[in-house]
Amino acid sequence: MKVGVVGTGGIGGYFGALLARAGHEVFCLARGEHLRAIQAGGLKVESAVGSFAVRPRATADPGAIGPVDLILFGVKTYDTDEAARAMRPMVGEGTAILTLQNGVDSAERIAVAVGPGRVLAGAAFIFSHVAAPGLIRQTAGPRKIVFGEAHGARTARAEAVLAACRGAEINAELTDQIVRVLWEKWAYICAQGGLTAVTRLPLGELRACAETWAFYRGVLEEIVAVAAARGVPLPPGVVEGILGQAAKLEPHARSSMYDDLAAGRRLEIEALNGTAVRYGREAGIPTPLNLALYASLKPYAAGARPATA
Secondary structure, eight states: OEEEEESOSTTHHHHHHHHHHTTOEEEEEOOHHHHHHHHHHOEEEEOTTOOEEEOOEEESOHHHHOOEEEEEEOOOGGGHHHHHHHTGGGEEEEEEEEEOOSSSOHHHHHHHHHOTTOEEEEEEEEEEEEEETTEEEEEEEEEEEEEEOTTOOOOHHHHHHHHHHHHTTOEEEEOSOHHHHHHHHHHHHHHHHHHHHHHTOOHHHHHHSHHHHHHHHHHHHHHHHHHHHTTOOOOTTHHHHHHHHHHHSOTTOOOHHHHHHHHTOOOOTIIIIIHHHHHHHHHTOOOHHHHHHHHHHGGGTTOOOOOOO
């Protein structure tokens, strides 16, 4: 399978490297020092379950890649529209685009640029980041992808992507309930991302403080209320389920938003707590805890203000 990775960061770089290791023809779209490092020495992965290196082709020019069978779309949410337009030379008649971004509206935004019916919505459950140019470091989480067609059907293209992932030792699941999965993950990252960034603390310390852990729960409860108002069918007990999963994560786990804040990079705050606040206002649902996180982090949204750990 010919695979294009749009956004060779912690998510796209990690899963793209696994596909390359399995023998797929992988092309990484990257830029700057990261691009030059991949071109010169390949893409290295340091993982909690083992390290390896691969030599995918890397370029900053989508036209040099041409049409591919599968695109892993993993850019930050604030770059979605620009990246989706830029990758059009990689989109052929049979190209499947698997978005693994944060948030709940990625597939719709990509479809505006490339046309309807091409995008598989997905969620990645992993803590991974670019530790240095050409180096992806995976630190925590189940290293899992859950994806599916928006209409829920099990299509031939979705089955082909599933087979490729599993053949590459990627923990992948094809679901007919991807909207529910996306909203559950979104609720989780609004709590996890917002609170680890605001407190500058890892998950273990959040769990150890009763008041902060109650705040975490409250963020989830607000989003579940917003989901109900918007007609999104989240199951009973979803808050307890997310809390239970968070309780099992490694105590050193933080979030990509914390990593970006600490490094002075732009934040995905609009796609996370900012969207929760906006959806709440549209539905008439109060979201004071998400608003507190949004208001606290928005001054850092454009980056360039390194935080101290």
